[in-house]
Amino acid sequence: MIPIVTPTEMSAIDAAAPVPTDVLVARAGAEVAIAARRMLGGTYGRRVLVATGKGNNGADGRVAASVLARWGVRCGVATPPGALELVVAAHGRSCAPWDLVIDAAYGTGLRGPWGADQAPQVPVLAVDIPSGIDALTGADHGCWPAAATVTFGALKPGLLLPPGTTAAGEVQVAPIGLDATSAAAWLMTDADADAVLPTLPPSTYKWRRAVRVIAGSPQMRGAGHLVCAGAQQAGAGMVVISSPGLAAASVSRPTETVARNLRPGRWAAAALDGIDRFDAAVIGPGIGVDPTSAAQMAAFIESCPVPLVVDADALAAVAEHPDCLRARTAATVLTPHDGEFTRLTGAAPAADRFGSVRQAAADLGAVVLAKGPTTLVASPVRPDASTRPAAVLAVTAGTARLATAGSGDVLSGVIAASLSGDAADPETLLSLVAAAAHWHGRTASCEAAGPAAALVPLLAAAQVDLLEAARIELARSQPDRRRP
Structure with a gap:
């Protein structure tokens, strides 16, 4: 079964991890990059916008951008406010400036709106959970609906409860070395x-x-x-x-x-x-x-x-x-x-x-x-x-x-x-x-x-x-x- 943990439980699991945070971030970012490459159908000539916040979620996004750049992807990295402005401005263009947007803005750390009122014209890959979706309840406070989400170690309730389940798209649980066996909730396969x-x-x-x-x-x-x-x-x-x-x-x-x-x-x-x-x-x-x-x-x-x-x-x-x-x-x-x-x-x-x-x-x-x-x-x-x-x-x-x-x-x-x-x-x-x-x-x-x-x-x-x-x-x- 696949473990399901609340944000509070996930914080405890992160704190008990047997490896340093920077190692977990490197692994998470690599998993995001692999998922992005799959969604792009390749790397050469592809363009990606990465919205990166200040916390670990943003750090995952920056690692993903670095990995994608080494593979030949042209990556633009912007803070959440800057990424929102770029997405809004892009709606006036006849051709989208990116092939994919990676949402590493806030993840599970956000429990309210962040201004994501206009979705990108291209597919979105969310890191851990679409920013603006409550990780505990699935409530949507305003997000970029994702075609896919890469989450780490365990599912979060908000990925399984509507409207969060729809906003998350196809969800992949990436193993990065976290022990979630203490979970009290599990998804049956x-x-x-x-x-x-x-x-x-x-x-x-x-x-x-x-x-x-x-x-x-x-x-x-x-x-x-x-x-x-x-x-x-x-x-x-x-x-x-x-x-x-x-x-x-x-x-x-x-x-x-x-x-x-x-x-x-x-x-x-x-x-x-x-x-x-x-x-x-x-x-x-x-x-x-x-x-x-x-x-x-x-x-x-x-x-x-x-x-x-x-x-x-x-x-x-x-x-x-x-x-x-x-x-x-x-x-x-x-x-x-x-x-x-x-x-x-x-x-x-x-x-x-x-x-x-x-x-x-x-x-x-x-x-x-x-x-x-x-x-x-x-x-x-x-x-x-x-x-x-x-x-x-x-x-x-x-x-x-x-x-x-x-x-x-x-x-x-x-x-x-x-x-x-x-x-x-x-x-x-x-x-x-x-x-x-x-x-x-x-x-x-x-x-x-x-x-x-x-x-x-x-x-x-x-x-x-x-x-x-x-x-x-x-x-x-x-x-x-x-x-x-």
Whole structure:
């Protein structure tokens, strides 16, 4: 996984570096120069403007300019005010005076505007983070949007949170000799997800990975169907569904799913019957938010003895009956979008989204998967004998294509199917949940989606169909991994 650190944490990592600052600057500047050469497509005859401030960020830029000059690039170096004036003046010319602008003006040290109201007419390469983007929150106080960013040692939250993620362009983490293993937040990659997700041992059988689903209602029959389909495609050998108020014959479900009756009214006890046979359960999608349904969902959550994914309407039930989480002994995963997060916690996610989701997990005593352009998965448990915050894993595999009705239902099924391993261990649980979210997110961009896929939304049923192809692509990230 790729470490993610706050500006404060990065300062501590810099201070603890085993080599002098000038060595780190030389390495960072060289990495910037290499990235610039790649963007320029060569060096001979190329022209570059480098905006350099007073701190280490500016020093990185000056080293990059020196390296590029040795390679034959004509470099102009200017202070931030001077670079701004040159960029504004260049807009009156018919031909841009540079092929590339390197933003080494301020980096993570700036938390406000610096006058970058007019962007250069040529691509921008940002050093560490686009100047004007808050490294903690991703807030844009005025920046030159970058085509690419070279950051050092670790990612910063502002590179992963909008609008910072868009302003940063393609991000490269350059290793320059900094030790970021103390990070409390990490970005999941394809290889990470593939290494964590369960595989099918030769001795498996259908009840080895069984998922119980309580979802759907007479008004929302499709929600339960999508949960079941997601769970089955993600590897569940047996899926059993009940929809409150629907006879088994009327429950919408995939052909292979078993349905059980669940009469309206006080149905929680009946839904818990035989629950010990299952490895995980899902509750919430499409059930409804009337007081009776909320009370029954809360009763099921409180007494369910297996790992449980709480989604959609069940999140509203938790908000109304928060005590239902406190009695739980098995793993609990809450999957709110921002509106549900606000109802659960009493406040919208803060600008420091990583910190806000981490705090919610601690307060609720459950893993919290906060959906968004960057999905954050937070553990309620701190590492043993450590003063570090509890871990947060970031998932960026999804795209806006997944913003369709039923997408969250599919995700809930995928998570539940993935919890058939040792979900009792907090670290394993966190990794499994994030890996499931990453897998689901990859359906938006996997090769099977086709070259024009990015142009259209991806319906939930299509996400189910693409899970197999997405899983194969995850496996390709580790071609030498031996599978049973």
